[in-house]
Amino acid sequence: VSPVVALRPGVLQDPAVVTEIERRMARAGLRWTRARRTVLESVAAAPAPRSVPELQEAIGRDVPLSSLYRVIGDLVAARILIKLEFAEGFARFELDEELAAHHHHLVCTRCGAVADVELHEFEGALTDAARTVQRRTGFAVSMHRLDFFGVCSTCARD
Amino acid sequence: VSPVVALRPGVLQDPAVVTEIERRMARAGLRWTRARRTVLESVAAAPAPRSVPELQEAIGRDVPLSSLYRVIGDLVAARILIKLEFAEGFARFELDEELAAHHHHLVCTRCGAVADVELHEFEGALTDAARTVQRRTGFAVSMHRLDFFGVCSTCARD
DNA sequence: ATATATGCAAAACTTTTGCATACAA
DNA sequence: TTGTATGCAAAAGTTTTGCATATAT
Numbered sequence: 101v102s103p104v105v106a107l108r109p110g111v112l113q114d115p116a117v118v119t120e121i122e123r124r125m126a127r128a129g130l131r132w133t134r135a136r137r138t139v140l141e142s143v144a145a146a147p148a149p150r151s152v153p154e155l156q157e158a159i160g161r162d163v164p165l166s167s168l169y170r171v172i173g174d175l176v177a178a179r180i181l182i183k184l185e186f187a188e189g190f191a192r193f194e195l196d197e198e199l200a201a202h203h204h205h206l207v208c209t210r211c212g213a214v215a216d217v218e219l220h221e222f223e224g225a226l227t228d229a230a231r232t233v234q235r236r237t238g239f240a241v242s243m244h245r246l247d248f249f250g251v252c253s254t255c256a257r258d
Numbered sequence: 259v260s261p262v263v264a265l266r267p268g269v270l271q272d273p274a275v276v277t278e279i280e281r282r283m284a285r286a287g288l289r290w291t292r293a294r295r296t297v298l299e300s301v302a303a304a305p306a307p308r309s310v311p312e313l314q315e316a317i318g319r320d321v322p323l324s325s326l327y328r329v330i331g332d333l334v335a336a337r338i339l340i341k342l343e344f345a346e347g348f349a350r351f352e353l354d355e356e357l358a359a360h361h362h363h364l365v366c367t368r369c370g371a372v373a374d375v376e377l378h379e380f381e382g383a384l385t386d387a388a389r390t391v392q393r394r395t396g397f398a399v400s401m402h403r404l405d406f407f408g409v410c411s412t413c414a415r416d
Numbered sequence: 417a418t419a420t421a422t423g424c425a426a427a428a429c430t431t432t433t434g435c436a437t438a439c440a441a
Numbered sequence: 442t443t444g445t446a447t448g449c450a451a452a453a454g455t456t457t458t459g460c461a462t463a464t465a466t
Contacts, residue, residue: 131420131465152455167422169456174421185343189431190455206397217391225383230406233375238411239364247403248388253396289440289445310430325447327431332446347456348430 112144117199121180128178135163139171140180148214149184149192149205186214186247197243205247210255217248270302275357279338286336293321297329298338306372307342307350307363344372344405355401363405368413375406 111117121140125132142158143150150158152168163171172193175181180199184192186207192214194200202223206215230241269275279298283290300316301308308316310326321329330351333339338357342350344365350372352358360381364373388399 129420133421133465135422164423166424166457170422170458173457183345185345187341187343187349189349191345191347206391206395206399208397209400215395215397217395219387219390221390222383222387225380225387226404229377229380229383229404232377232379233364233406234408237364237373237375238414239366239373239406239408240411240414241364241406241408242367243407245403245405245407246384246387248391248397248399249401249403250392250397250399252398256396256398287445291440291446293447322448323430324432324449328433328447331432 111195111200112141120199124178124180128174130174130178135167135171136175138163139168140175143181143193144195144200146194148216149194151188151190151192153190155193184245188212204245206252207247207249208252208255209249210251213252213254215252219246269353269358270299278357282336282338286332288332288336293325293329294333296321297326298333301339301351302353302358304352306374307352309346309348309350311348313351342403346370362403364410365405365407366410366413367407368409371410371412373410377404 122132125136130136138159139155142155146154146158152165152172155172156163156165156168159168172181176183176193179196181193182196184194184205186192186205197203201218203216203218206217208214226244226246230244233239234241280290283294288294296317297313300313304312304316310323310330313330314321314323314326317326330339334341334351337354339351340354342352342363344350344363355361359376361374361376364375366372384402384404388402391397392399
């Protein structure tokens with residue numbers, strides 16, 4: 101899929117975001133290392149959730165696989181990254197929504213690519229839905245995820 | 259999570275559903291075997307998506323692991339089951355939405371349980387959102403998924 | 417100086433596959 | 442009867458972990 105909507109291209113240039121990341125690192129007792137900075141920059145630069153092999157490819161052998169997994173795990177635990185799965189058999193990772201922007205995913209069932217979209221005009225309805233769930237079932241909703249599946253424009257052309 | 263909403267408890271008792279399943283089996287060139295019937299009944303009886311270990315547990319050693327995976331794979335390919343992942347590191351499976359009913363998921367971040375909910379009153383908004391995506395990005399949406407994350411009522415009690 | 421992070425190698429877990437046999441149509 | 446499905450064993454892919462060394466604070 102072509103990156104339909106690139107979300108906050110330079111989040112890591114935004115001092116407020118960097119400050120909040122540092123706050124979360126500190127709260128989790130994590131040190132600010134080269135490997136963590138590299139991984140974070142790589143995830144933040146991507147227009148859509150990244151898989152471990154994709155990050156490995158982007159980063160190079162600087163960060164070996166096991167360290168990559170460990171770094172990612174730490175960043176997820178610190179609530180800086182979020183782990184996603186799209187029934188591909190492996191996980192993808194993106195910046196936590198409070199650090200980036202709330203958005204949804206377009207998953208192409210033909211080529212497997214994942215892109216991001218923002219749908220501001222529907223967030224109200226989604227919030228209402230969450231409240232309804234909570235009232236009706238007692239389940240305390242803290243966040244939601246809306247993904248669309250279909251065929252991306254690139255695949256449709258062929 | 260307590261099964262918040264049990265969807266069509268006896269789908270496999272509904273002759274129309276059974277007929278449609280048989281149609282899809284035939285279309286995919288699949289034979290009606292004991293293993294497939296067993297797996298299908300087990301998935302259909304569950305109030306929420308099931309993992310392979312859960313199915314193994316429910317079914318017993320009648321169907322060995324490799325066959326279980328193969329049966330599930332065949333049923334997914336025949337569009338009778340759908341494969342889902344909730345960032346748990348493994349897949350879950352449920353009846354295809356055309357065979358059951360369109361619904362959404364409640365994922366407890368405390369205990370990991372998954373429950374189903376129907377939200378009829380919001381389907382219109384979701385359909386509108388899908389149309390908006392399509393118009394704005396060229397991505398041809400064929401289905402959507404809405405999951406809620408939070409704490410189930412059981413976990414909240416403790 | 418000291419506790420945390422990394423790198424390497426080995427392992428764990430989920431899922432897939434090759435091949436001989438059993439079974440559905 | 443004939444091709445498909447199953448069972449077993451082995452393998453592949455993804456992710457985790459033990460332990461010695463390197464590094465951030």
